[in-house]
Amino acid sequence: MGDPNNEPCCETLTVLTRSEAETVRLGRAVGQALKPRDVVLLSGELGAGKTRFVEGMARGIESPSETRSPTFVLVNEYAGRLLLAHCDLYRLSGPEETAELGLDDYLDRDAALAVEWPERARGEFPVEALEMQITFGESPDDRVFNVIARGESPRRLLAAMRVATEQHAGMGR
Ligand SMILES: Nc1ncnc2c1ncn2[C@@H]1O[C@H](COP(=O)(O)OP(=O)(O)OP(=O)(O)O)[C@@H](O)[C@H]1O
């Protein structure tokens, strides 16, 4: 996923959330700005908040369906203003299996993609993506989002995160 400092093409943002609700709100802002074929790659340890963030994205596209963790279903679909395909590659054995998920087909069908554990299938996604690394902060409910936007569409999503951060005091840093 590269070092952002070596890639002047990319825009970066760091956001601190202090609760699950703040993370959902941050994800919702991305969902509201989401367009067909946008790709969001979410990295971070177990329990970092990747699924909570995608739950927010689903709300942002006004999806009426419940967001579940896709632990047993490899791809969850949320249909709202547009289709959002959410997958968790944690249990994937390698890139060959990714091909079988048909993620390209989703993009061909104008869906957006949110992917947990994308490092399990490095090189299988478009270069133009919004990538985030979520780490734990000082307090138990603190999460630090290090976000990199690679390309024009991802920049739109990063801008939405920035606006959401500025609107809610305490969410940015
Ligand atoms: N600031 C925060 N943002 C998000 N989740 C938080 C935060 N603070 C505490 N939590 C808790 O952390 C957990 C995050 O769970 P979540 O399923 O989103 O993790 P995940 O990154 O998807 O993990 P996995 O790799 O297992 O799928 C939830 O239990 C949530 O309540």
Ligand SMILES: [Mg+2]
């Ligand atoms: Mg998860």
